[in-house]
Amino acid sequence: MIGQLIAREVRRGFSGPAWLPAAFFLLVATLVPFAIGPDPKLLARIGGGVLWVAALTAALLPIERLVEPDRADGILDQLSIRGVADESIAAAKIAGHWLTFGPLLLISAIIAALLLDVAPDQLPKLLIALFVGSLALAALAVAVASLTAGLPRAGALAGLLLLPLAIPLLIFGAAASGDNASGALLLEIAIALFVLAGSPFVAGAAIRASRT
Amino acid sequence: MSPLLCFRRVTCWRGGRVLFSDVDFELGPGEALQVAGPNGAGKSSLIRIAAGLLRPESGSVETASLALADDNLALDPELPLRRALAFWGGSTEGGLHALGLAVLRDVPVRLLSSGQRKRATLARVVASDAPLWLLDEPLNGLDSDGAALLASLVVEHRKAGGAILAASHVDLPGSWRRLELTP
Numbered sequence: 001m002i003g004q005l006i007a008r009e010v011r012r013g014f015s016g017p018a019w020l021p022a023a024f025f026l027l028v029a030t031l032v033p034f035a036i037g038p039d040p041k042l043l044a045r046i047g048g049g050v051l052w053v054a055a056l057t058a059a060l061l062p063i064e065r066l067v068e069p070d071r072a073d074g075i076l077d078q079l080s081i082r083g084v085a086d087e088s089i090a091a092a093k094i095a096g097h098w099l100t101f102g103p104l105l106l107i108s109a110i111i112a113a114l115l116l117d118v119a120p121d122q123l124p125k126l127l128i129a130l131f132v133g134s135l136a137l138a139a140l141a142v143a144v145a146s147l148t149a150g151l152p153r154a155g156a157l158a159g160l161l162l163l164p165l166a167i168p169l170l171i172f173g174a175a176a177s178g179d180n181a182s183g184a185l186l187l188e189i190a191i192a193l194f195v196l197a198g199s200p201f202v203a204g205a206a207i208r209a210s211r212t
Numbered sequence: 213m214s215p216l217l218c219f220r221r222v223t224c225w226r227g228g229r230v231l232f233s234d235v236d237f238e239l240g241p242g243e244a245l246q247v248a249g250p251n252g253a254g255k256s257s258l259i260r261i262a263a264g265l266l267r268p269e270s271g272s273v274e275t276a277s278l279a280l281a282d283d284n285l286a287l288d289p290e291l292p293l294r295r296a297l298a299f300w301g302g303s304t305e306g307g308l309h310a311l312g313l314a315v316l317r318d319v320p321v322r323l324l325s326s327g328q329r330k331r332a333t334l335a336r337v338v339a340s341d342a343p344l345w346l347l348d349e350p351l352n353g354l355d356s357d358g359a360a361l362l363a364s365l366v367v368e369h370r371k372a373g374g375a376i377l378a379a380s381h382v383d384l385p386g387s388w389r390r391l392e393l394t395p
Contacts, residue, residue, distance in 0.1 A: 004299065008288070015290055074284020077265055078300065078336075081280055211265050 001084050002092050009096020016065060021058040022104035028054035029112035040117045047116035048126050048177030051109055055130060056166050058105065059137040063158040066097060066145035067207070076207055090142055090203030094196070098138035105134050122177065129176035129188060133169050136192035139199035140165055146206035169195075215240045215274075216344045216375040217262060222271035224257050231257055232393050234271070241343070241373040244366060246384050249393035255379035256282070258393070259348045262377055276375075279340035281333040282348035289322035293332060296321050300336055307339030310365055312357070326353045331361075338365060345369060347378040359385060 032050045033043060070076050079089055109130050113123050144162045148154040168191050175184035217239040224231040231254030239245055247255045260266040261273060263280045287296035294317035297304045308314045311331040316324065324332060330353035337345050351359055363385040366376055378384055 008299065012288070072284075074282065074286040077263070077282075077284065078280070078286045080265060081263055081278065082300075211260075 001079075001082065002088055005079070005084070005089065005092035006096045006099070009093055010099050012065075013062075013096065013100025018100045019104060021061045021101055022108040024061055025051075025054045025058040025105060026108045026112055028057060029108075030115055032116070044117045044119055044122075047113060047118040048122065048129075049174045050116060051112055051118075051126065051130065052133070052170050052174045052177070054112070055105060055109075055133065055137065056163060056170060059101070059134075059141055059166070060155075060159050060162060062097070062101065063141050063145045063148075063162070064155050066093060066142055067203075068145065068149045068154065071149045071207070071210055077211070080211075085204065086207040087200045087204035089207065090146060090200040093142045093203070094139045094199060097142055098135055101138055101141075102131070102134040106130060125181045125185075126177040129173045129181070129185060132176075132185070132188055132192045133173040136169050136195040137166065139196045143199040143202045143206070146203035146210070149206070149210050216276040217278075217377060218274040219262070220272045220274075222258075222261060222273060223269045224254055224261060224266070225269040226254075226257060230269075231395075235391070237391060239344070239375045239377060241375060242370045244370055244376040244378070244386070244388045245391055246388040247377065247379040247391045247393060248381065248383075250381065250395060253393035253395045255381070255393060256348050259346050259377065259379045263346055276344050277342045278344040278346055279337040279342035280346045280348070281337045281350060282346075283352070285321070285329050285333060286336070287321045287332060290320060292318045293321055293324065294318065297332070297336055297339060300340065302339035302341050304339050307335035307337075310338045310361070311335040312361060327355055327358060330354055331358055334362060334365070343374045345374065345376045345378075347376065347380075349380055350378055351380060351382060351384065 029051060036042065076089060080086065106127060109127060113126060118126060140162055144158045147161065148158045151157060169188065172184045172188035172191060176188050215238040219235050219237050222235045223233040237245065247258050249255055257266060261268050262275060263278060293313060294304060294308065297307060308317055311334050313331055313335055316328060334350065350362055354362065366386055369376060
């Protein structure tokens with residue numbers, strides 16, 4: 001059932017506007033040179049950080065469709081009746097969400113890095129850091145989506161919850177994309193593992209609490 | 213024969229009041245029980261407790277493998293009906309035929325009428341092969357043909373050794389034991 005659930009999440013993701021977060025990510029990265037000017041040195045220096053901020057904001061876009069439609073339509077109830085643990089549902093949603101969100105984000109990051117004149121030797125580090133970060137962002141997004149499912153103005157609330165929680169990822173992820181990256185990357189991986197391990201339990205508890 | 217559903221002194225407390233207290237019953241193979249009562253009496257809550265989706269304030273519930281049909285469709289709206297039902301496993305074609313939905317198997321779920329959606333939720337239950345059916349307001353949205361189909365499916369399921377717990381504010385067709393809830 002978990003495999004079917006992951007496949008369903010991927011299908012739902014790609015049947016909807018899966019390209020939207022990636023397009024938003026690219027748009028934010030494209031707008032920055034207009035705002036700060038086309039100085040190549042400056043763009044190259046801040047490029048990694050800009051891409052991380054763009055990734056964080058892009059991660060907010062799909063949150064409202066991750067859990068709430070399934071809660072409102074009774075799909076979470078039917079899964080529970082069939083003995084699927086709420087934590088397993090959350091883990092499957094994280095995996096499915098990353099598969100629709102992560103790869104497109106990484107492809108967009110390559111294009112955006114070229115636009116921002118990020119140094120070629122910095123690009124692999126940036127992509128590794130974004131890969132690790134996108135896993136954690138997917139987990140955070142599902143946890144926040146579960147916590148806000150069924151609440152009024154859930155989209156705005158989700159932003160207020162997710163962005164502060166993602167600050168450690170932003171700090172170490174952006175640092176891991178620059179010089180002296182190895183220590184920062186290890187810390188980013190540690191944070192990502194913590195988030196990936198904890199999010200299914202947070203989301204599972206939130207799904208249980210949302211049943212009325 | 214062991215019961216398929218067993219409520220032991222179950223009390224439900226919701227919204228700051230007791231909906232029902234010390235509800236005690238067993239449902240064995242071949243039995244059908246209608247939970248009746250006016251709006252707000254706790255019929256749907258009792259069904260959700262039986263399904264394990266709500267915890268009772270006190271008491272215990274034991275159930276066999278079950279299937280639930282309530283007001284929620286729980287089918288992907290963009291998929292053709294057959295594929296959407298197949299996600300839940302079981303004998304999908306059997307469920308479609310039993311509810312007269314075979315001709316709609318390739319129609320996307322989002323295009324079904326409200327009555328057809330109700331039939332689809334019942335088809336999911338029939339397809340599940342679960343011995344215990346939980347039906348919350350099963351007649352809502354059904355036309356007379358649909359109600360007659362449901363009545364015949366209930367009879368068949370009971371003959372096959374299944375049990376049914378249904379919540380309805382109107383009398384269901386056929387012979388049912390009755391549990392009256394009062395607000």
